[in-house]
Amino acid sequence: MTTTRIDHHDSIAGASILVGAGWFDTTDEDDEAPLTFTKDYGVGALQFSSATYKSGRKPDIRVGDLTDLVKDFVDAKFPGTPAQFQTGELDEAASSPAFARADVTLPEWRLVAWYVSNGRDVVLCTYTCGRSEFRPAELEEAAAIVTSMRWT
Amino acid sequence: MGLENPNVVDAVGIEMGSGKVVLTIADSWDWANEGAHLLALQAKLNGYFDFVEDGQILSSYPAAAGRSVVIDLVSRFPPPVAAIELLRRAREVAASLTIEIRQITYTGRA
Numbered sequence: 001m002t003t004t005r006i007d008h009h010d011s012i013a014g015a016s017i018l019v020g021a022g023w024f025d026t027t028d029e030d031d032e033a034p035l036t037f038t039k040d041y042g043v044g045a046l047q048f049s050s051a052t053y054k055s056g057r058k059p060d061i062r063v064g065d066l067t068d069l070v071k072d073f074v075d076a077k078f079p080g081t082p083a084q085f086q087t088g089e090l091d092e093a094a095s096s097p098a099f100a101r102a103d104v105t106l107p108e109w110r111l112v113a114w115y116v117s118n119g120r121d122v123v124l125c126t127y128t129c130g131r132s133e134f135r136p137a138e139l140e141e142a143a144a145i146v147t148s149m150r151w152t
Numbered sequence: 153m154g155l156e157n158p159n160v161v162d163a164v165g166i167e168m169g170s171g172k173v174v175l176t177i178a179d180s181w182d183w184a185n186e187g188a189h190l191l192a193l194q195a196k197l198n199g200y201f202d203f204v205e206d207g208q209i210l211s212s213y214p215a216a217a218g219r220s221v222v223i224d225l226v227s228r229f230p231p232p233v234a235a236i237e238l239l240r241r242a243r244e245v246a247a248s249l250t251i252e253i254r255q256i257t258y259t260g261r262a
Contacts, residue, residue, distance in 0.1 A: 026183055033187065034232075036186075036232060043230055044230050045229070045230040045232040047233060108239075109255075126232065128230065128231060129230055129257070
């Protein structure tokens with residue numbers, strides 16, 4: 001599959017991601033909107049926003065912190081909605097980023113949220129689509145984009 | 153028609169089967185400027201709420217009398233999480249007016 005590397009956009013906190021063929025960046029360059037991708041004729045929106053470490057005491061963000069963040073996100077945005085959570089490392093390298101993921105099924109929508117961190121910077125990624133339109137293969141592609149995130 | 157005209161109802165009809173009155177919003181905007189899109193969508197939804205609450209629906213479309221009302225938001229581009237938040241809140245307001253809100257993404261290809 002042809003991929004495009006997206007580097008150092010504000011929304012991904014200096015990381016890079018690999019975006020598969022057929023996915024398009026729909027973000028307005030003149031706007032501070034989150035980095036957003038949709039697939040050509042697709043049904044979902046994949047969006048990135050970040051919190052970048054600037055100065056002060058260096059954070060040490062661990063998987064447990066990411067889990068707390070993703071739970072807080074779901075509780076704040078969609079209170080009372082059941083969700084399934086999972087965590088992981090993006091690869092086996094010692095300095096690899098970790099993530100926590102939440103899968104939320106709303107009455108009309110599917111939402112998957114990830115918090116990804118290199119231990120210092122944090123990126124929130126969300127994939128949303130209509131529940132009746134949900135395409136598992138498209139979500140898998142979106143997840144592959146998220147888990148391609150790397151900091152150099 | 154569309155989000156450019158918040159005070160215009162894009163389409164009205166009776167849904168076969170359910171008999172509900174369906175007010176359609178045709179949202180062709182992408183999400184490049186998320187903030188502007190959210191504001192325009194909110195204004196459009198409020199316009200539709202007014203249309204029902206003020207009784208304009210009955211004078212413009214007498215066949216609506218006694219029927220349940222649905223607002224169908226037909227989006228050209230999939231709504232991101234901020235839009236889903238907006239729609240969830242709008243559905244709470246709509247429920248108090250006994251209006252149902254549905255959303256579908258029409259991509260132009262199956």
